[in-house]
Amino acid sequence: xxxxxxxxxxxxxxxxxxxxxxxxxxxxxxxxxxxxxxxxxxxxxxxxxxxxxxxxxxxxxxxxxxxxxxxxxxxxxxxxxxxxxxxxxxxxxxxxxxxxxxxxxxxxxxxxxxxxxxxxxxxxxxxxxxxxxxxxxxxxxxxxxxxxxxxxxxxxxxxxxxxxxxxxxxxxxxxxxxxxxxxxxxxxxxxxxxxxxxxxxxxxxxxxxxxxxxxxxxxxxxxxxxxxxxxxxxxxxxxxxxxxxxxxxxxxxxxxxxxxxxxxxxxxxxxxxxxxxxxxxxxxxxxxxxxx
Amino acid sequence: xxxxxxxxxxxxxxxxxxxxxxxxxxxxxxxxxxxxxxxxxxxxxxxxxxxxxxxxxxxxxxxxxxxxxxxxxxxxxxxxxxxxxxxxxxxxxxxxxxxxxxxxxxxxxxxxxxxxxxxxxxxxxxxxxxxxxxxxxxxxxxxxxxxxxxxxxxxxxxxxxxxxxxxxxxxxxxxxxxxxxxxxxxxxxxxxxxxxxxxxxxxxxxxxxxxxxxxxxxxxxxxxxxxxxxxxxxxxxxxxxxxxxxxxxxxxxxxxxxxxxxxxxxxxxxxxxxxxxxxxxxxxxxxxxxxxxxxxxxxxxxxxxxxxxxxxxxxxxxxxxxxxxxxxxxxxxxxxxxxxxxxxxxxxxxxxxxx
Numbered sequence: 001x002x003x004x005x006x007x008x009x010x011x012x013x014x015x016x017x018x019x020x021x022x023x024x025x026x027x028x029x030x031x032x033x034x035x036x037x038x039x040x041x042x043x044x045x046x047x048x049x050x051x052x053x054x055x056x057x058x059x060x061x062x063x064x065x066x067x068x069x070x071x072x073x074x075x076x077x078x079x080x081x082x083x084x085x086x087x088x089x090x091x092x093x094x095x096x097x098x099x100x101x102x103x104x105x106x107x108x109x110x111x112x113x114x115x116x117x118x119x120x121x122x123x124x125x126x127x128x129x130x131x132x133x134x135x136x137x138x139x140x141x142x143x144x145x146x147x148x149x150x151x152x153x154x155x156x157x158x159x160x161x162x163x164x165x166x167x168x169x170x171x172x173x174x175x176x177x178x179x180x181x182x183x184x185x186x187x188x189x190x191x192x193x194x195x196x197x198x199x200x201x202x203x204x205x206x207x208x209x210x211x212x213x214x215x216x217x218x219x220x221x222x223x224x225x226x227x228x229x230x231x232x233x234x235x236x237x238x239x240x241x242x243x244x245x246x247x248x249x250x251x252x253x254x255x256x257x258x259x260x261x262x263x264x265x266x267x268x269x270x271x272x273x274x275x276x277x278x279x280x281x282x283x284x285x286x287x288x289x290x291x292x
Numbered sequence: 293x294x295x296x297x298x299x300x301x302x303x304x305x306x307x308x309x310x311x312x313x314x315x316x317x318x319x320x321x322x323x324x325x326x327x328x329x330x331x332x333x334x335x336x337x338x339x340x341x342x343x344x345x346x347x348x349x350x351x352x353x354x355x356x357x358x359x360x361x362x363x364x365x366x367x368x369x370x371x372x373x374x375x376x377x378x379x380x381x382x383x384x385x386x387x388x389x390x391x392x393x394x395x396x397x398x399x400x401x402x403x404x405x406x407x408x409x410x411x412x413x414x415x416x417x418x419x420x421x422x423x424x425x426x427x428x429x430x431x432x433x434x435x436x437x438x439x440x441x442x443x444x445x446x447x448x449x450x451x452x453x454x455x456x457x458x459x460x461x462x463x464x465x466x467x468x469x470x471x472x473x474x475x476x477x478x479x480x481x482x483x484x485x486x487x488x489x490x491x492x493x494x495x496x497x498x499x500x501x502x503x504x505x506x507x508x509x510x511x512x513x514x515x516x517x518x519x520x521x522x523x524x525x526x527x528x529x530x531x532x533x534x535x536x537x538x539x540x541x542x543x544x545x546x547x548x549x550x551x552x553x554x555x556x557x558x559x560x561x562x563x564x565x566x567x568x569x570x571x572x573x574x575x576x577x578x579x580x581x582x583x584x585x586x587x588x589x590x591x592x593x594x595x596x597x598x599x600x601x602x603x604x605x606x607x608x609x610x611x612x613x614x615x616x617x618x619x620x621x622x623x624x625x626x627x628x629x630x631x632x633x634x635x636x637x638x639x640x641x642x643x644x645x646x647x
Contacts, residue, residue: 034407082600082604091407095344096547099599100544100600103595103599105596106592107589108589108593110589111585111590220536224415227414231408260425260426263422265422266419268419272412
């Protein structure tokens with residue numbers, strides 16, 4: 001029972017990070033109807049920027065801010081410089097362009113910083129609190145949960161309560177009509193990419209200190225898990241991403257604890273397959289209009 | 293019939309060419325033949341049905357494991373069996389394992405569109421090392437595969453690497469020729485019809501789900517035989533050899549060669565085998581620290597840049613440049629300022645509630 005509580009609580013922190021990364025995929029899906037397969041590599045670039053700034057200045061917070069800014073800039077640059085120029089009739093060119101980008105960014109990082117794993121320190125202790133003899137969340141886990149909750153709340157406010165949010169939603173759902181009403185749709189797509197990659201960068205920044213260390217591939221597994229989360233929750237549904245993120249985080253925590261660490265990716269793969277076959281739109285998505 | 297003759301001719305030319313290569317080049321040729329079989333499967337799948345698989349390395353691995361398991365089992369059960377029996381049993385195992393996995397993926401593919409299928413296959417690649425540890429596949433060490441020495445009649449004439457290159461060329465020819473026949477025949481026509489417009493194809497009596505599932509299985513078997521070729525050349529199958537990087541290289545080879553083109557797949561396969569080796573050889577000339585960083589990475593960087601350039605400039609790849617005949621280009625009229633206009637109807641029909 002103690003072990004169950006401990007595994008659930010570690011799964012909760014992992015789930016918050018997964019939900020955040022999945023939310024970044026949901027944002028870009030809603031803005032541009034694309035899954036960004038380069039999200040992990042772009043987040044890794046931002047984490048390396050944060051790592052370099054933290055190493056130079058000694059301040060974790062300065063590094064965090066620089067990492068987020070790098071992610072945002074990279075998102076805008078990739079949308080303007082690459083994604084916008086590809087044909088959009090099918091998703092294929094966008095996916096292939098993203099794969100090219102993954103190779104360029106990850107190989108570029110390995111050349112610039114060396115292939116070895118760099119240890120990255122958390123700003124708070126990772127030693128868990130013990131409540132009633134049961135180890136539960138650590139101060140760093142609490143920081144991760146609070147940050148993820150704050151960012152998701154801020155994004156929800158942005159999308160539902162501000163004029164920019166209204167324009168973003170309008171541009172995503174009815175581009176033609178929005179354009180006629182004066183919304184600059186291409187700019188909204190860029191804003192969507194910017195928000196998305198900055199969010200992904202934050203999720204990667206939060207997750208890397210709890211893992212093996214920083215490498216160009218540090219966010220790959222996070223991306224695959226977050227993709228599964230986004231699909232399980234429904235690519236259109238931010239709330240689905242939150243719920244599925246917590247669920248998948250706890251599932252992989254329990255499987256890691258009770259079976260083995262190498263069984264966790266298989267459990268996620270099995271969940272992804274089952275959901276895709278039974279409800280391809282995700283558990284939280286509404287029905288789709290039939291086409292024929 | 294013409295396709296078969298042409299394939300036999302190309303295979304004979306390739307076998308003749310092995311006499312002009314040193315043992316290491318012959319080993320590279322065998323590797324390229326294995327990669328070619330997988331890339332040919334992938335390029336037909338992506339080019340003709342529009343389904344992007346990021347997991348063809350796993351299908352190769354399935355073929356490699358199937359080959360190693362079946363060939364070893366036959367060798368143990370009948371120690372007197374000739375190498376030909378062992379090889380054929382192994383290839384049967386490779387085709388069965390990769391075909392079964394491909395059929396499963398194909399059933400999923402029939403229900404899924406673009407990014408979902410790519411994400412599923414990506415998750416499959418990431419899960420391969422775990423699967424190798426959880427299933428009885430020998431963990432990180434992988435499985436050993438039987439070694440085929442040069443037959444006595446030829447042993448005075450050729451080295452073992454050259455013999456393996458011959459086997460590789462023969463297996464690749466057997467794997468790719470049916471694919472070329474499918475591509476040029478009625479099945480290929482059905483695949484193109486489904487790619488152009490699923491609804492119209494369905495109304496014309498073509499079952500899109502059946503075509504997609506069949507295309508995936510037809511693409512998986514050559515990939516599995518390609519994995520068997522690599523197992524013949526290296527005498528082992530390890531999960532480390534079929535990681536995400538290798539899987540993406542297969543996509544690179546298909547894209548650079550031109551999606552849908554089997555000749556382009558051959559060019560792409562040779563490029564992804566030879567270019568990294570050339571660059572790493574060149575990188576040994578620079579100082580050790582820099583060379584260590586460039587090792588393996590510079591080639592990936594270049595491939596990534598080439599893929600981006602190709603997808604921006606020439607969606608039909610190198611084969612399209614070589615092809616002098618005017619060919620119908622895919623319509624790109626939706627790159628106008630309103631680059632999301634063609635999506636608006638699907639976006640609307642899918643639109644649910646706002647946040």
